[in-house]
Amino acid sequence: MRRARIGAALAAAVGAVVLGAAPAVAAVGGSGPYPADYETSGSLSNHTIYRPQTLPSERLPIFVWGNGGCSANGLSQQNFLREIASHGFLAIASGGPNAGGSTSAQMLTQSIDWAVAENSRSGSKYYGKLDTSKIAVGGFSCGGLEAYAVSNDSRVTTTTIFSSGLLNDADDYQLRRLTKPIAYFIGGTGDIAYPNAMDDWGKLPSGLPAFMGNLNVGHGGTYDQANGGEFGRVAVLYLKWRLKGDTTAGANFAGSDCGLCRSQWQVQQKNLTLGGGDPPPTEEPGASxxxxxxxxxxxxxxxxxxxxxxxxxxxxxxxxxxxxxxxxxxxxxxxxxxxxxxxxxxxxxxxxxxxxxxxxxxxxxxxxxxxxxxxxxxxxxxx
The missing domain is CATH 2.60.40.290 (Immunoglobulin-like)
Structure with missing residues:
Protein backbone atom coordinates (compact mmCIF):
# COMPACT_ATOMS: atom_id res chain seq x y z
CA MET A 1 0.00 0.00 0.00
CA ARG A 2 2.90 2.34 0.64
CA ARG A 3 3.44 2.73 -3.11
CA ALA A 4 -0.14 3.40 -4.19
CA ARG A 5 -0.20 7.21 -4.18
CA ILE A 6 3.30 7.62 -5.58
CA GLY A 7 2.63 4.84 -8.06
CA ALA A 8 -0.37 6.64 -9.51
CA ALA A 9 1.57 9.88 -9.80
CA LEU A 10 4.57 8.18 -11.34
CA ALA A 11 2.41 6.26 -13.78
CA ALA A 12 1.08 9.60 -14.98
CA ALA A 13 4.53 11.16 -15.02
CA VAL A 14 6.22 8.43 -17.04
CA GLY A 15 3.74 8.90 -19.82
CA ALA A 16 4.53 12.59 -20.10
CA VAL A 17 8.22 12.77 -19.30
CA VAL A 18 9.33 12.82 -22.93
CA LEU A 19 7.10 15.71 -23.92
CA GLY A 20 9.47 18.47 -22.79
CA ALA A 21 11.73 20.76 -24.75
CA ALA A 22 13.91 19.52 -27.59
CA PRO A 23 17.35 18.20 -26.55
CA ALA A 24 20.17 20.70 -26.23
CA VAL A 25 22.82 20.61 -28.93
CA ALA A 26 25.48 18.08 -27.93
CA ALA A 27 29.13 18.06 -28.81
CA VAL A 28 29.40 16.20 -32.13
CA GLY A 29 29.44 12.49 -31.39
CA GLY A 30 29.75 12.86 -27.60
CA SER A 31 32.81 13.66 -25.48
CA GLY A 32 34.47 10.24 -25.69
CA PRO A 33 37.36 9.13 -27.91
CA TYR A 34 35.06 7.45 -30.45
CA PRO A 35 32.65 9.99 -32.06
CA ALA A 36 29.26 8.29 -32.11
CA ASP A 37 25.99 8.43 -33.97
CA TYR A 38 22.88 6.29 -34.31
CA GLU A 39 21.54 3.92 -36.93
CA THR A 40 18.80 1.34 -37.47
CA SER A 41 18.89 -2.27 -38.61
CA GLY A 42 16.38 -4.20 -40.66
CA SER A 43 17.00 -7.22 -38.44
CA LEU A 44 16.16 -5.25 -35.29
CA SER A 45 12.97 -3.39 -36.10
CA ASN A 46 11.69 -0.62 -33.83
CA HIS A 47 15.05 0.00 -32.15
CA THR A 48 17.74 2.70 -32.36
CA ILE A 49 21.40 1.66 -32.26
CA TYR A 50 24.05 4.07 -30.96
CA ARG A 51 27.65 3.19 -31.86
CA PRO A 52 31.06 4.72 -32.55
CA GLN A 53 31.07 5.94 -36.16
CA THR A 54 34.29 4.00 -36.65
CA LEU A 55 34.35 0.81 -34.64
CA PRO A 56 37.48 0.67 -32.47
CA SER A 57 39.78 -2.33 -32.22
CA GLU A 58 38.59 -2.97 -28.68
CA ARG A 59 35.39 -4.96 -28.30
CA LEU A 60 32.32 -2.95 -27.32
CA PRO A 61 30.34 -3.86 -24.20
CA ILE A 62 26.56 -3.61 -24.65
CA PHE A 63 24.06 -1.29 -22.96
CA VAL A 64 20.34 -1.77 -23.66
CA TRP A 65 17.97 1.04 -22.71
CA GLY A 66 14.29 1.65 -21.96
CA ASN A 67 13.16 5.24 -22.62
CA GLY A 68 11.34 7.54 -20.26
CA GLY A 69 7.59 7.17 -20.48
CA CYS A 70 8.17 3.79 -22.20
CA SER A 71 8.23 5.97 -25.31
CA ALA A 72 8.90 4.18 -28.60
CA ASN A 73 10.95 7.17 -29.79
CA GLY A 74 14.51 5.84 -29.68
CA LEU A 75 15.84 9.40 -29.78
CA SER A 76 14.14 10.36 -26.51
CA GLN A 77 17.46 10.33 -24.62
CA GLN A 78 19.74 10.64 -27.63
CA ASN A 79 22.34 12.97 -26.10
CA PHE A 80 22.75 10.63 -23.14
CA LEU A 81 23.04 7.46 -25.25
CA ARG A 82 25.33 8.97 -27.87
CA GLU A 83 27.62 10.09 -25.06
CA ILE A 84 27.80 6.53 -23.73
CA ALA A 85 28.52 5.11 -27.18
CA SER A 86 31.35 7.61 -27.71
CA HIS A 87 33.24 6.00 -24.85
CA GLY A 88 33.37 2.63 -26.56
CA PHE A 89 29.97 1.02 -25.96
CA LEU A 90 27.16 -0.24 -28.16
CA ALA A 91 23.96 1.32 -26.79
CA ILE A 92 20.56 0.15 -28.07
CA ALA A 93 17.36 2.02 -27.25
CA SER A 94 13.94 0.46 -27.58
CA GLY A 95 11.91 2.21 -30.28
CA GLY A 96 12.84 3.60 -33.68
CA PRO A 97 14.05 7.17 -34.33
CA ASN A 98 11.09 9.52 -33.77
CA ALA A 99 8.71 6.55 -33.73
CA GLY A 100 5.40 6.67 -31.88
CA GLY A 101 3.70 4.34 -29.46
CA SER A 102 5.00 2.49 -26.42
CA THR A 103 7.72 -0.03 -25.70
CA SER A 104 7.79 -3.22 -23.64
CA ALA A 105 10.37 -5.04 -21.55
CA GLN A 106 10.55 -7.70 -24.26
CA MET A 107 12.18 -5.13 -26.54
CA LEU A 108 15.19 -4.99 -24.20
CA THR A 109 15.57 -8.74 -24.53
CA GLN A 110 15.31 -8.35 -28.30
CA SER A 111 18.20 -5.86 -28.16
CA ILE A 112 20.37 -8.36 -26.29
CA ASP A 113 19.43 -11.22 -28.61
CA TRP A 114 20.25 -9.13 -31.66
CA ALA A 115 23.66 -7.96 -30.36
CA VAL A 116 24.70 -11.50 -29.43
CA ALA A 117 23.62 -12.80 -32.85
CA GLU A 118 25.36 -10.00 -34.77
CA ASN A 119 28.60 -10.58 -32.89
CA SER A 120 28.67 -14.17 -34.13
CA ARG A 121 27.28 -13.60 -37.64
CA SER A 122 29.91 -13.71 -40.36
CA GLY A 123 29.50 -10.66 -42.57
CA SER A 124 28.10 -8.44 -39.85
CA LYS A 125 29.89 -5.16 -39.18
CA TYR A 126 29.77 -6.22 -35.52
CA TYR A 127 31.27 -9.68 -36.13
CA GLY A 128 33.68 -10.30 -33.25
CA LYS A 129 33.46 -6.60 -32.31
CA LEU A 130 31.14 -6.89 -29.28
CA ASP A 131 31.85 -8.13 -25.77
CA THR A 132 28.75 -10.24 -25.20
CA SER A 133 30.01 -11.24 -21.73
CA LYS A 134 29.50 -7.63 -20.58
CA ILE A 135 25.89 -6.48 -20.94
CA ALA A 136 24.12 -3.79 -18.91
CA VAL A 137 20.41 -3.07 -18.89
CA GLY A 138 19.02 0.31 -17.87
CA GLY A 139 16.08 2.63 -18.19
CA PHE A 140 14.63 5.97 -17.19
CA SER A 141 11.31 6.22 -15.30
CA CYS A 142 8.91 3.78 -17.01
CA GLY A 143 11.94 2.40 -18.85
CA GLY A 144 13.47 1.60 -15.47
CA LEU A 145 10.53 -0.70 -14.76
CA GLU A 146 11.30 -2.47 -18.03
CA ALA A 147 14.94 -2.82 -16.95
CA TYR A 148 13.87 -4.44 -13.68
CA ALA A 149 11.73 -6.92 -15.62
CA VAL A 150 14.70 -8.32 -17.59
CA SER A 151 17.46 -7.91 -14.99
CA ASN A 152 17.32 -11.63 -14.19
CA ASP A 153 18.44 -12.51 -17.74
CA SER A 154 21.56 -14.62 -17.19
CA ARG A 155 23.43 -12.53 -19.79
CA VAL A 156 22.99 -9.27 -17.88
CA THR A 157 26.10 -8.10 -15.98
CA THR A 158 24.58 -5.14 -14.16
CA THR A 159 21.31 -3.17 -13.92
CA THR A 160 20.99 0.63 -13.87
CA ILE A 161 17.80 2.30 -12.66
CA PHE A 162 17.32 5.98 -13.48
CA SER A 163 14.56 7.90 -11.65
CA SER A 164 12.41 4.83 -11.24
CA GLY A 165 11.07 2.39 -8.66
CA LEU A 166 8.61 -0.47 -8.54
CA LEU A 167 5.02 0.76 -8.35
CA ASN A 168 3.44 -2.12 -6.41
CA ASP A 169 4.47 -4.36 -3.53
CA ALA A 170 3.31 -7.32 -5.62
CA ASP A 171 6.32 -6.69 -7.89
CA ASP A 172 8.87 -6.99 -5.08
CA TYR A 173 9.78 -10.48 -6.30
CA GLN A 174 11.79 -8.67 -8.98
CA LEU A 175 14.05 -7.35 -6.22
CA ARG A 176 14.42 -10.73 -4.53
CA ARG A 177 15.67 -12.34 -7.73
CA LEU A 178 18.45 -9.77 -8.33
CA THR A 179 21.88 -11.42 -8.35
CA LYS A 180 24.10 -8.94 -10.24
CA PRO A 181 25.31 -5.46 -9.17
CA ILE A 182 22.73 -2.68 -9.43
CA ALA A 183 23.01 1.11 -9.45
CA TYR A 184 20.34 3.76 -8.92
CA PHE A 185 20.61 7.32 -10.25
CA ILE A 186 17.69 9.33 -8.85
CA GLY A 187 16.71 13.00 -9.06
CA GLY A 188 16.64 13.67 -5.31
CA THR A 189 13.67 14.19 -3.02
CA GLY A 190 11.93 16.27 -5.69
CA ASP A 191 11.89 13.26 -8.02
CA ILE A 192 8.42 11.66 -8.12
CA ALA A 193 10.17 8.26 -8.20
CA TYR A 194 12.25 8.97 -5.08
CA PRO A 195 10.02 7.21 -2.49
CA ASN A 196 9.67 4.08 -4.60
CA ALA A 197 13.37 3.95 -5.43
CA MET A 198 14.33 4.28 -1.77
CA ASP A 199 11.82 1.60 -0.82
CA ASP A 200 13.40 -0.72 -3.40
CA TRP A 201 16.82 0.12 -2.01
CA GLY A 202 15.77 -1.08 1.43
CA LYS A 203 14.51 -4.39 0.04
CA LEU A 204 17.54 -5.45 -1.99
CA PRO A 205 18.93 -8.94 -1.26
CA SER A 206 21.50 -9.08 1.51
CA GLY A 207 25.00 -9.09 0.07
CA LEU A 208 24.02 -7.64 -3.33
CA PRO A 209 26.52 -5.00 -4.55
CA ALA A 210 24.51 -1.80 -4.95
CA PHE A 211 24.99 1.96 -5.41
CA MET A 212 22.45 4.71 -4.79
CA GLY A 213 23.10 8.23 -6.03
CA ASN A 214 20.71 11.17 -5.69
CA LEU A 215 21.20 14.43 -7.56
CA ASN A 216 18.71 17.21 -6.85
CA VAL A 217 17.51 17.76 -10.41
CA GLY A 218 13.99 16.28 -10.14
CA HIS A 219 12.41 13.58 -12.23
CA GLY A 220 13.50 14.90 -15.62
CA GLY A 221 17.21 14.27 -15.01
CA THR A 222 19.83 15.80 -17.30
CA TYR A 223 19.46 13.59 -20.40
CA ASP A 224 18.60 16.47 -22.74
CA GLN A 225 21.66 18.49 -21.77
CA ALA A 226 24.77 18.41 -23.95
CA ASN A 227 26.28 14.91 -23.71
CA GLY A 228 23.56 13.90 -21.28
CA GLY A 229 24.73 16.29 -18.56
CA GLU A 230 25.72 14.95 -15.17
CA PHE A 231 23.66 11.77 -15.55
CA GLY A 232 25.55 11.06 -18.78
CA ARG A 233 28.91 11.61 -17.06
CA VAL A 234 28.24 9.25 -14.16
CA ALA A 235 26.59 6.63 -16.38
CA VAL A 236 29.76 6.45 -18.46
CA LEU A 237 31.88 6.08 -15.33
CA TYR A 238 29.67 3.33 -13.93
CA LEU A 239 29.64 1.38 -17.20
CA LYS A 240 33.41 1.75 -17.57
CA TRP A 241 33.75 0.20 -14.13
CA ARG A 242 31.24 -2.63 -14.42
CA LEU A 243 31.66 -3.48 -18.10
CA LYS A 244 35.32 -2.61 -18.73
CA GLY A 245 36.87 -3.25 -15.33
CA ASP A 246 38.11 0.35 -15.00
CA THR A 247 38.81 0.68 -11.26
CA THR A 248 39.73 4.36 -11.62
CA ALA A 249 36.17 4.94 -12.80
CA GLY A 250 34.93 2.60 -10.07
CA ALA A 251 36.57 4.71 -7.39
CA ASN A 252 33.80 7.23 -8.02
CA PHE A 253 31.29 4.77 -6.55
CA ALA A 254 33.04 2.49 -4.05
CA GLY A 255 34.63 3.38 -0.72
CA SER A 256 33.95 5.91 2.02
CA ASP A 257 35.93 8.55 0.12
CA CYS A 258 34.48 7.81 -3.33
CA GLY A 259 34.56 10.49 -6.00
CA LEU A 260 30.81 11.05 -5.96
CA CYS A 261 30.86 11.05 -2.15
CA ARG A 262 32.76 14.33 -2.39
CA SER A 263 30.42 15.95 -4.90
CA GLN A 264 26.89 17.28 -5.24
CA TRP A 265 25.61 13.71 -5.28
CA GLN A 266 24.10 12.15 -2.15
CA VAL A 267 25.53 8.65 -2.02
CA GLN A 268 24.70 5.33 -0.36
CA GLN A 269 26.57 2.07 -0.87
CA LYS A 270 26.05 -1.63 -0.19
CA ASN A 271 28.72 -4.34 -0.54
CA LEU A 272 30.83 -2.38 -3.03
CA THR A 273 34.48 -3.28 -3.62
CA LEU A 274 36.64 -2.19 -6.52
CA GLY A 275 37.76 -5.77 -7.08
CA GLY A 276 34.27 -6.68 -8.26
CA GLY A 277 33.48 -9.70 -6.11
CA ASP A 278 34.74 -12.72 -4.25
CA PRO A 279 36.93 -15.41 -5.85
CA PRO A 280 35.14 -18.58 -6.90
CA PRO A 281 34.76 -21.25 -4.24
CA THR A 282 37.18 -24.16 -4.08
CA GLU A 283 35.96 -27.73 -4.00
CA GLU A 284 35.94 -29.54 -0.66
CA PRO A 285 34.35 -32.97 -1.22
CA GLY A 286 32.35 -34.30 1.68
CA ALA A 287 31.10 -30.98 3.05
CA SER A 288 27.50 -31.36 4.19
Missing amino acids: CSATFAVQDQWNGGFVAGVTVTAGSAPLNGWRVMLGLPGGASISSLWNGVASGSSGSVTVTNQSYNGRLNAGQSATFGFQGTGSGSGITVACTGT
Missing part, protein backbone atom coordinates in the same frame (compact mmCIF):
# COMPACT_ATOMS: atom_id res chain seq x y z
CA CYS A 289 24.42 -29.17 4.05
CA SER A 290 20.65 -29.47 4.21
CA ALA A 291 17.91 -27.74 2.23
CA THR A 292 14.29 -26.97 3.07
CA PHE A 293 11.62 -25.97 0.56
CA ALA A 294 8.53 -23.83 1.14
CA VAL A 295 5.83 -22.49 -1.17
CA GLN A 296 5.41 -18.80 -0.33
CA ASP A 297 2.53 -18.03 -2.69
CA GLN A 298 0.37 -20.16 -4.98
CA TRP A 299 -2.21 -19.09 -7.54
CA ASN A 300 -3.96 -20.68 -10.48
CA GLY A 301 -1.15 -21.54 -12.86
CA GLY A 302 1.83 -20.28 -10.85
CA PHE A 303 3.68 -20.01 -7.56
CA VAL A 304 6.60 -18.43 -5.70
CA ALA A 305 8.82 -20.65 -3.55
CA GLY A 306 11.88 -20.31 -1.34
CA VAL A 307 14.71 -22.69 -0.44
CA THR A 308 16.86 -22.38 2.69
CA VAL A 309 20.34 -23.94 2.58
CA THR A 310 22.00 -24.65 5.93
CA ALA A 311 25.61 -25.72 6.44
CA GLY A 312 26.27 -28.78 8.56
CA SER A 313 28.95 -29.14 11.22
CA ALA A 314 31.68 -27.76 8.94
CA PRO A 315 31.96 -24.53 6.93
CA LEU A 316 31.03 -24.53 3.23
CA ASN A 317 32.83 -22.79 0.39
CA GLY A 318 29.82 -23.35 -1.84
CA TRP A 319 26.61 -25.34 -2.18
CA ARG A 320 24.54 -27.14 -4.80
CA VAL A 321 20.82 -27.89 -4.50
CA MET A 322 19.06 -30.47 -6.64
CA LEU A 323 15.42 -29.61 -7.29
CA GLY A 324 12.98 -32.25 -8.47
CA LEU A 325 10.01 -30.62 -10.22
CA PRO A 326 6.94 -32.75 -11.00
CA GLY A 327 5.37 -32.77 -14.45
CA GLY A 328 3.69 -29.51 -15.38
CA ALA A 329 5.91 -27.39 -13.10
CA SER A 330 8.76 -25.24 -14.40
CA ILE A 331 10.92 -22.33 -13.22
CA SER A 332 10.33 -19.01 -14.98
CA SER A 333 12.75 -16.88 -12.91
CA LEU A 334 15.17 -17.49 -10.04
CA TRP A 335 17.10 -15.20 -7.69
CA ASN A 336 20.11 -15.56 -5.35
CA GLY A 337 21.26 -18.68 -7.18
CA VAL A 338 22.30 -19.97 -10.61
CA ALA A 339 20.01 -22.59 -12.18
CA SER A 340 20.82 -25.24 -14.75
CA GLY A 341 17.58 -26.02 -16.57
CA SER A 342 14.01 -25.04 -15.74
CA SER A 343 11.99 -28.26 -15.45
CA GLY A 344 12.41 -31.84 -14.29
CA SER A 345 15.73 -32.19 -12.47
CA VAL A 346 17.21 -28.72 -11.91
CA THR A 347 20.52 -27.93 -10.23
CA VAL A 348 20.90 -24.60 -8.43
CA THR A 349 24.34 -23.43 -7.30
CA ASN A 350 25.25 -20.47 -5.14
CA GLN A 351 26.09 -16.96 -6.25
CA SER A 352 29.55 -15.56 -5.41
CA TYR A 353 28.18 -13.67 -2.42
CA ASN A 354 26.15 -16.40 -0.67
CA GLY A 355 28.19 -19.57 -1.09
CA ARG A 356 30.51 -19.35 1.90
CA LEU A 357 28.68 -20.43 5.05
CA ASN A 358 29.99 -21.06 8.53
CA ALA A 359 28.86 -24.20 10.35
CA GLY A 360 25.11 -23.92 10.99
CA GLN A 361 24.75 -20.75 8.90
CA SER A 362 22.02 -20.46 6.26
CA ALA A 363 21.49 -18.84 2.87
CA THR A 364 18.33 -18.63 0.80
CA PHE A 365 17.31 -18.51 -2.83
CA GLY A 366 13.89 -18.25 -4.41
CA PHE A 367 12.12 -18.74 -7.66
CA GLN A 368 8.85 -18.12 -9.47
CA GLY A 369 7.33 -21.02 -11.33
CA THR A 370 4.47 -22.09 -13.52
CA GLY A 371 2.17 -24.92 -12.52
CA SER A 372 1.98 -26.08 -8.91
CA GLY A 373 4.66 -25.88 -6.21
CA SER A 374 3.30 -29.02 -4.57
CA GLY A 375 5.51 -32.10 -4.71
CA ILE A 376 8.85 -30.38 -5.38
CA THR A 377 11.80 -32.17 -3.74
CA VAL A 378 15.16 -30.71 -2.68
CA ALA A 379 18.55 -32.17 -1.78
CA CYS A 380 21.77 -30.33 -0.96
CA THR A 381 25.48 -31.07 -1.34
CA GLY A 382 28.28 -28.79 -0.18
CA THR A 383 31.70 -27.96 -1.54
